[in-house]
Amino acid sequence: MTAISTPAAPGTLRYQLASFWSDFSASRGALVGLIFIIFILLVALFAPWVAPHDPAMQDRSALLIPPVWHAEGSWSYLLGTDAVGRDVLSRLIYGARYSLSISAMVVVISMGVGIFLGLLAGYFRGWVETVITRVMDVVLAFPSLLLALGLVAILSPGLTSAMIAIAMVQLPYFVRLTRAAVIGEKDREYVIASRLSGAGHLRLMFNTLLPNCMAPLIVQATLSFSTAILDIAALGFLGMGVQPPTPEWGAMLANAREFMGSAYWAVTFPGLIILLTVLMINLMGDGLRDALDPKMKRS
Amino acid sequence: MFKFFLVKLSQLVPTFIGVTIVAFSFIRLLPGDPILLMAGERGISAERYAQLKSQMGFDRSLVVQYFDFLKGLLHGDLGNSLVTHAPVMNEFLSRFPATLELSLFALTFAVIIGLPAGVLAAVKRGKTLDHSIMGISLTGYSMPIFWWGLLLIMLFSSTLGWTPVSGRISFLYFIEPVTGFMTIDSLLAGDWGAFLSSLHHLILPGIVLGTIPLAVIARQTRSSMLEVLGEDYVRSARAKGLSNFRVIMVHTLRNALISVVTVIGLQVGLLLAGAILTETIFSWPGIGKWMIDAISRRDYPSVQGGLVLIAFIVMIVNLLVDLAYGVINPRIRH
Numbered sequence: 001m002t003a004i005s006t007p008a009a010p011g012t013l014r015y016q017l018a019s020f021w022s023d024f025s026a027s028r029g030a031l032v033g034l035i036f037i038i039f040i041l042l043v044a045l046f047a048p049w050v051a052p053h054d055p056a057m058q059d060r061s062a063l064l065i066p067p068v069w070h071a072e073g074s075w076s077y078l079l080g081t082d083a084v085g086r087d088v089l090s091r092l093i094y095g096a097r098y099s100l101s102i103s104a105m106v107v108v109i110s111m112g113v114g115i116f117l118g119l120l121a122g123y124f125r126g127w128v129e130t131v132i133t134r135v136m137d138v139v140l141a142f143p144s145l146l147l148a149l150g151l152v153a154i155l156s157p158g159l160t161s162a163m164i165a166i167a168m169v170q171l172p173y174f175v176r177l178t179r180a181a182v183i184g185e186k187d188r189e190y191v192i193a194s195r196l197s198g199a200g201h202l203r204l205m206f207n208t209l210l211p212n213c214m215a216p217l218i219v220q221a222t223l224s225f226s227t228a229i230l231d232i233a234a235l236g237f238l239g240m241g242v243q244p245p246t247p248e249w250g251a252m253l254a255n256a257r258e259f260m261g262s263a264y265w266a267v268t269f270p271g272l273i274i275l276l277t278v279l280m281i282n283l284m285g286d287g288l289r290d291a292l293d294p295k296m297k298r299s
Numbered sequence: 300m301f302k303f304f305l306v307k308l309s310q311l312v313p314t315f316i317g318v319t320i321v322a323f324s325f326i327r328l329l330p331g332d333p334i335l336l337m338a339g340e341r342g343i344s345a346e347r348y349a350q351l352k353s354q355m356g357f358d359r360s361l362v363v364q365y366f367d368f369l370k371g372l373l374h375g376d377l378g379n380s381l382v383t384h385a386p387v388m389n390e391f392l393s394r395f396p397a398t399l400e401l402s403l404f405a406l407t408f409a410v411i412i413g414l415p416a417g418v419l420a421a422v423k424r425g426k427t428l429d430h431s432i433m434g435i436s437l438t439g440y441s442m443p444i445f446w447w448g449l450l451l452i453m454l455f456s457s458t459l460g461w462t463p464v465s466g467r468i469s470f471l472y473f474i475e476p477v478t479g480f481m482t483i484d485s486l487l488a489g490d491w492g493a494f495l496s497s498l499h500h501l502i503l504p505g506i507v508l509g510t511i512p513l514a515v516i517a518r519q520t521r522s523s524m525l526e527v528l529g530e531d532y533v534r535s536a537r538a539k540g541l542s543n544f545r546v547i548m549v550h551t552l553r554n555a556l557i558s559v560v561t562v563i564g565l566q567v568g569l570l571l572a573g574a575i576l577t578e579t580i581f582s583w584p585g586i587g588k589w590m591i592d593a594i595s596r597r598d599y600p601s602v603q604g605g606l607v608l609i610a611f612i613v614m615i616v617n618l619l620v621d622l623a624y625g626v627i628n629p630r631i632r633h
Binding site for chain 2: 134135137138141142143144145146147149150153154226230233234237238239240250253257260261264267268270271272274275278279282283286
C-alpha cells in the first residue's frame with residue numbers, strides 16, 4: 001500500500017481538526033484575521049530586528065517630521081516622528097509587544113480564574129453557586145472601564161495594575177459561560193458513567209466536564225482579547241495604564257493629543273493599529289464561533 | 300406580572316449590598332492612610348489629624364463605619380467632595396443631566412441608523428450591501444472610541460471648522476437650567492440660537508458615543524431578522540400573497556424587535572462606560588469626566604459616591620429592561 005492521504009475517520013482528533021479547519025477557513029474574513037494576527041505577533045516577537053530605530057531614541061534634529069509621502073518626509077522615519085523626535089513606526093512595533101502580551105495575560109488570568117469559579121459554581125450548585133454568581137453580578141453592575149479605573153487607583157497606575165484590573169472586569173463572562181456549560185453537561189450520560197466508575201470531584205470537573213465546555217470559552221477568549229486591547233489602550237490614554245515613555249499604543253495617543261492640529265500622523269497611526277488589531281481579532285472570533293459553536297452559528 | 304417584578308427586584312438587593320460593600324471598601328483599600336492622602340503634600344497637624352479621623356469615623360470599627368455609610372446612603376448623603384466641599388450627591392445630580400442628554404442623543408443616533416441598517420442587511424443577505432453593512436458595523440464595534448473622537452475633531456472641527464471642539468453650548472448663551480438638558484432648556488427659554496448651538500455641540504460627541512451601540516444594534520437586528528425570516532408564520536404570510544414590504548415590516552420586524560429591544564437596553568452600561576472617554580475628549584461636563592477628574596485628584600468621597608450611584612443606575616435600567624422583556628415576551632415570566 002502506498003501512503004496516500006486518506007480522509008481521517010470520524011471521531012478522531014485529526015478528523016475534528018480537519019472539520020474545524022474547513023469550517024473556519026470557509027470564512028474569508030476569519031482567514032484574513034488569522035493571517036494579520038500571525039503577522040503582528042511575528043512583528044512583536046522580532047521587534048528589535050524589524051524596528052528601524054530604538055523606540056526610546058530621541059532625535060533632536062527630527063522633531064515632528066511628517067510621514068515619508070509628504071514633501072518634508074524622510075525615508076529614515078517612514079511614519080514620521082513624535083514631538084521629541086522618536087520614530088513613530090518603531091514605537092508602534094515595540095508597542096505591539098505591550099498591547100499583545102498584556103492582553104494575552106489578561107485573557108489567561110480571567111479565563112483561568114473564571115473557569116475555576118464557573119466549574120465550582122456549576123458543579124457544586126447550592127451556596128457555592130449563590131456566592132459566586134452574586135459576586136459576579138456585583139462586578140457586572142459597574143461599567144467595566146469605571147471599575148477598572150477604580151481598581152487601578154487602588155493599585156496605583158501601571159502595567160501590572162492595569163492588567164489585574166482588566167482581568168477582573170472580564171472575569172464574570174468566563175464564570176457565567178463556564179457555569180452555564182457545566183450545568184448543561186452535568187447530567188449527561190458520559191458524566192454519570194464517569195462518576196459511577198469512581199471519578200472524584202476534581203477529575204469530573206477538570207477531565208470530564210471541562211473539555212466538553214471549551215467551545216464557547218474559546219470564542220469568549222478571542223472576544224476578551226480584543227476587549228482587553230481596547231481597555232488597555234483606554235487606560236493608557238487616560239494616563240492610568242502603562243506609563244510613558246513606554247511605547248504603549250494608548251499612551252502614545254495621549255502624548256500625541258496636544259499636537260493633534262500640527263502632527264496628525266502621531267495621532268492617526270497608533271489608533272489605526274489598535275483598530276486594525278481589534279478588528280482582525282474580531283473577524284477571527286466570528287470564524288471561530290462559526291467553526292466551534294454550531295449553536296451560535298450565524299444563520 | 301407583579302410577582303415577576305417582585306422576584307426581579309428581590310434579586311437586586313444582594314447585588315446592591317455588594318455594590319455598597321465594594322464602594323465602601325474602596326477608600327479603605329487605598330494604599331496609605333486616607334487622611335494623610337487627603338492632606339496631600341502640605342502635611343497635617345496632629346490635632347487636625349485626630350479631628351478629621353473622628354469626623355470621618357475612621358476611629359470606629361469597620362462594621363459601624365459601614366452601617367454609617369449605608370445609613371447616609373439611604374438618606375442620600377454620600378459625604379462631601381474633598382475638592383469643592385460640596386455634597387457628593389449634589390455634584391453628581393448637577394452633572395448627570397449632561398451625561399443623560401448625551402447618552403440619549405447617542406442612543407437615538409444608534410437606533411435610527413443601526414436598525415434600518417440591520418434590516419437592510421438581513422433582507423439583502425449575502426449580497427454586497429449585506430457584506431458592506433456588516434463590515435462597517437464590525438469596524439464600528441472594534442473602534443477605539445477615544446481615537447475615533449480625536450479623528451472626528453481633527454476632521455470636522457480643526458480642518459473643516461464645522462463643529463465645536465468642546466463643551467455643551469457656545470459661550471454666547473447663558474441658559475437657566477430647568478431640566479438640565481441644554482436642548483430642552485434652551486427651547487423652554489425660547490432661544491432658537493441657543494437650541495441650535497446646543498444641538499451643534501451634541502453632534503460629534505453623540506456620534507462618537509453612539510458608534511459602538513450602533514454596531515451592536517445593527518448586528519443584532521440582522522441576526523434576529525434572519526432568525527424570524529425562517530419562521531413558519533413568515534412563510535405563511537408570504538404564501539398569503541402579502542407584499543414583501545409588509546412581510547418584512549409587519550410580520551418579521553415586529554417579532555425581531557423583541558431581542559433588539561433587550562440589546563438596546565443593555566447598551567446603557569456601555570454608554571456610561573463610553574461616556575467616560577467621550578466626555579474626557581470633548582470636555583463634556585457630565586459624570587464621566589467628573590469621575591475621571593475625581594480619580595486623578597484623589598477626591599475619594601466623590602469616587603466612592605459616584606461608583607455607588609452609577610452602579611445603581613445601571614442596575615435599575617437593567618431591571619427595567621428585564622421587565623420590558625417580560626411584557627413583550629410573556630414566555631420568560633415563568
